[in-house]
Amino acid sequence: MIKFNEEHEWVKVEDDTAIIGISNYAIKQLGDITFLELPEIDSEIEEGESVAFIESVKAASDIYAPVSGLVTEINEDLLDTPELLNKDAENVWIFKVKLSDVAELDSLLDGDSYAKYVNTL
Amino acid sequence: MPYTPHTKSDIKEMLDVIGLEKESDLFDSVPAELKVGHMNLPDGLDEFTTFSKFKKLAAKNVTDKVMFLGGGYYDHIVPSAVDALSGRSEFYTAYTPYQAEASQGTLQVLYEYQSLICELTGMEISNASMYDGATALAEAALMAVRISRRNKILIDAGVNETYIKVVQTYLKFRDIEVEVIDMSSDKTDFSKVEEKIDNTVAAYLFQNPNFFGTVQDFTSIINKLHENKALAVMSAYPVSLGMLKDPGSLGVDIVSADGQCLGNYLSFGGPSFGMIATRQEYIRNLPGRIIGKTLDKDANEMFVLTMQAREQHIRRQRATSNICSNQNLLALRSTIFLSLIGRDGLSKMAQLCFDKSEYLKSQLSQIDGLTICNSAPTFNEFVIETKLSADDFLSQLSKLGFYAGINLSNLYDNSKNRVLISVTEKRTKEELDEFVKAVGGVL
Numbered sequence: 004m005i006k007f008n009e010e011h012e013w014v015k016v017e018d019d020t021a022i023i024g025i026s027n028y029a030i031k032q033l034g035d036i037t038f039l040e041l042p043e044i045d046s047e048i049e050e051g052e053s054v055a056f057i058e059s060v061k062a063a064s065d066i067y068a069p070v071s072g073l074v075t076e077i078n079e080d081l082l083d084t085p086e087l088l089n090k091d092a093e094n095v096w097i098f099k100v101k102l103s104d105v106a107e108l109d110s111l112l113d114g115d116s117y118a119k120y121v122n123t124l
Numbered sequence: 125m126p127y128t129p130h131t132k133s134d135i136k137e138m139l140d141v142i143g144l145e146k147e148s149d150l151f152d153s154v155p156a157e158l159k160v161g162h163m164n165l166p167d168g169l170d171e172f173t174t175f176s177k178f179k180k181l182a183a184k185n186v187t188d189k190v191m192f193l194g195g196g197y198y199d200h201i202v203p204s205a206v207d208a209l210s211g212r213s214e215f216y217t218a219y220t221p222y223q224a225e226a227s228q229g230t231l232q233v234l235y236e237y238q239s240l241i242c243e244l245t246g247m248e249i250s251n252a253s254m255y256d257g258a259t260a261l262a263e264a265a266l267m268a269v270r271i272s273r274r275n276k277i278l279i280d281a282g283v284n285e286t287y288i289k290v291v292q293t294y295l296k297f298r299d300i301e302v303e304v305i306d307m308s309s310d311k312t313d314f315s316k317v318e319e320k321i322d323n324t325v326a327a328y329l330f331q332n333p334n335f336f337g338t339v340q341d342f343t344s345i346i347n348k349l350h351e352n353k354a355l356a357v358m359s360a361y362p363v364s365l366g367m368l369k370d371p372g373s374l375g376v377d378i379v380s381a382d383g384q385c386l387g388n389y390l391s392f393g394g395p396s397f398g399m400i401a402t403r404q405e406y407i408r409n410l411p412g413r414i415i416g417k418t419l420d421k422d423a424n425e426m427f428v429l430t431m432q433a434r435e436q437h438i439r440r441q442r443a444t445s446n447i448c449s450n451q452n453l454l455a456l457r458s459t460i461f462l463s464l465i466g467r468d469g470l471s472k473m474a475q476l477c478f479d480k481s482e483y484l485k486s487q488l489s490q491i492d493g494l495t496i497c498n499s500a501p502t503f504n505e506f507v508i509e510t511k512l513s514a515d516d517f518l519s520q521l522s523k524l525g526f527y528a529g530i531n532l533s534n535l536y537d538n539s540k541n542r543v544l545i546s547v548t549e550k551r552t553k554e555e556l557d558e559f560v561k562a563v564g565g566v567l
Contacts, residue, residue: 038408038433043273056442063433065442 005093006108007117008069013093014111021070021100021108025057028121030092033059036085041077042098048074050107055097057085070107072100185392189522190555194505194546195335195530196257196284197393198385200363200473201550203464206387210457219449220252220413224429230452231427234415237459244365244462244470245379246372247401251412253455254447257382258287260398261329261359262294263411263445264378267402268327268355269300270409270444276301276325280312282334283359285535291329300326310336310498310507318348327355327377333364336544337481337505338498346375362386362399363548364503366474378402387461388454397451397458408434411445476549477504480556484547487560493567497542505546507532510567514543520566526559 006014011029015022030036040056048054048068055066076099081087087095102108112120130138135147144150151159169177191199209215214229221227234252241250254260265277277295279288281304288304295302305317317328328349333339346356355377363385365371371379384396402410408431416430436443465473481504488508489496497507510517514533521528529543536542547556 040408053442058433063439 004113006111006113007120008067008111009120010067010069012066012069014069014108015096016102016108019102019105020075021072021102022096023069023098023100024094024096025066025088025092026117026121027092030088033057033064034061035059036088039081039085039088039097041079041082042074044074044077046074047103048072048100050104066097068100069111070100070102070104072103075099075101188525190526190551190559191390192529192545192547192551192559193527194548195544196286196382196384197390197396198361198363198504198546198548199390199550200385200548202387202389203461205464206457206460209460210453215456217452219452220429225426228427230456231415231429233456233459234413234450234452235417235427236463237455238415240459240462241399241401243467244362244370245360245381245399245401246370246374247376247379248372248404249407249410249414250399250401251410251414251450253383253450253452254380254398254400254412255451256394256396256398257359257380257384258284258290258398259294260380260382260400261287261357262291263398263447264357264380264400265291265295265300265302265327265329266298266445267378267400267406267409267411268357269298271406272326272353272355274324274326274354275299276303278317278320278325278328279304280317280328280330280334281305281307282310282312282336282338283329283331284335287331287359310334310338311500312340312342312345314345317345321345321348321352321354323352323354325349325352325354327357329357329359331359332368333361333503333505336498336507337502337546338500339364339368339503340500343374350375361503363470363474363477366470366472367478368474368503377406383451383454383458386458388457395451395454397454407431409444410434412447413450473549474503477547480504480549480551480553481506481547483553484545484551484556484560487556488545488563491560491564491567494563504548505544507542507544509542510563511541512567513540517541517543517566521562524562524565526562528559528563 007026011026013024013026036057036059038058042048042054048071050068050071052068053065054068057064057066078097217230221230224231238250242248254263269275277300279291279302292302305320307313330342332342349356356375357378358371358376360371360379360381362381379401381399382396383399388396413429414431416428418426418428420426432438434444436446436448485496485506488494493511495509497509514531518528518531529545532539532542532544
């Protein structure tokens with residue numbers, strides 16, 4: 004199941020790994036994506052910490068860690084072709100984290116709650 | 125008319141809101157012993173009296189002595205065309221203007237400037253200029269920290285002492301470790317540096333020619349840095365690049381320099397401008413303004429500020445730097461200067477600096493009681509040691525009409541009798557011969 008946080012990141016969990024990306028809503032707000040700075044593999048990240056960076060023709064924004072853990076993989080394709088995110092953001096992962104606290108997932112929003120939240124913005 | 129638009133009643137209204145009686149109450153939290161009190165300033169003067177007063181003061185400046193001072197700022201020729209063209213109202217501005225794209229001429233100059241700096245340094249990208257050579261080096265160090273995601277900077281002791289201090293100041297509150305690697309002579313001890321390089325080092329900062337004028341081949345250190353994924357940062361002397369191998373071909377990752385020597389006056393120490401150039405892959409970590417070339421909607425070539433997501437008006441506290449403009453006028457002067465003298469002119473200028481410096485070095489070395497301290501080739505600067513203290517030596521030569529060099533006794537240990545001498549293309553053979561005679565006379 005795909006979950007979201009209010010910073011517009013999505014999380015999909017497979018075993019003990021969180022696969023993380025950015026919501027379609029956020030990408031639509033940003034416009035054409037021109038650059039991504041990814042977290043470092045093997046770095047320990049904490050929920051809420053700014054770990055990556057996304058740049059579009061309109062703006063530059065931080066990407067916050069939706070969960071805590073160890074970064075195990077980054078999607079290097081995005082370094083050369085960040086525009087992949089504009090096609091289908093919720094099916095393009097950005098980085099993967101080995102979860103250190105599964106309980107953190109409980110505070111994330113499900114798809115419906117996130118859609119409602121977005122409607123209030 | 126007062127300078128501020130606040131009337132007495134405005135001020136009273138503001139004071140009432142915050143509950144104070146008078147303006148000086150705003151400064152109550154400053155301890156009394158730190159307050160200046162009454163400054164006893166004289167009354168203002170009218171324009172004509174002010175001019176004549178300052179003319180008299182300015183006449184006290186001595187500007188006609190023969191100059192051998194260097195150490196970062198140099199007495200190079202400034203062609204009159206640089207003054208004439210840079211003073212034109214179309215160009216004359218201190219900074220990149222607001223609504224920059226409305227000033228296409230200014231942006232084109234900066235684009236040409238960036239191109240010239242890339243050619244000069246052998247690098248792929250340059251920004252539109254920085255404040256000066258020292259702050260450009262400090263920004264290069266910060267850049268290396270961002271790129272490597274490491275927080276240890278090594279600085280060679282051959283880097284200009286004041287630059288080292290500026291780098292230390294910039295990095296002081298950033299949780300970055302800065303280590304200065306000592307040297308026992310005028311030369312960098314390569315094995316000592318290489319020993320310090322490991323995978324915790326963000327970058328090694330060096331200067332070539334170094335502050336003592338000595339030129340070395342840093343290739344082995346640069347290779348060791350790259351093996352450890354650390355960056356090589358070089359502070360360059362732009363004129364020397366007319367003769368020396370360019371930093372890009374040496375494998376340097378970030379080049380910084382002071383641009384005074386390219387068409388700008390000494391002006392008692394400023395203003396100047398800094399340059400910074402690097403490899404394409406690091407463009408997002410480059411600080412400052414960057415000008416790009418593009419096409420407008422009618423497909424005409426035009427110039428824009430680009431990559432602005434690095435800058436603080438967009439990226440806020442995570443910007444690459446707090447620099448938000450450039451030293452436009454000085455960078456413009458250098459663009460004009462470099463365009464005027466061209467590739468061959470610069471290499472000729474460098475050759476003249478070198479030849480004249482070598483001539484002076486050989487003439488001085490024949491004087492009893494004077495030694496040349498450099499143990500390797502030099503470009504246009506070298507260190508001498510005499511039997512006189514540097515203070516004494518310099519003051520005696522000053523009386524004879526020469527600014528003989530920089531007093532190293534103030535900067536380094538064991539340098540009581542040492543002076544750094546710089547020679548540019550501007551010095552004539554007669555001046556050099558007279559200088560040698562004068563030095564022989566005081567020793």
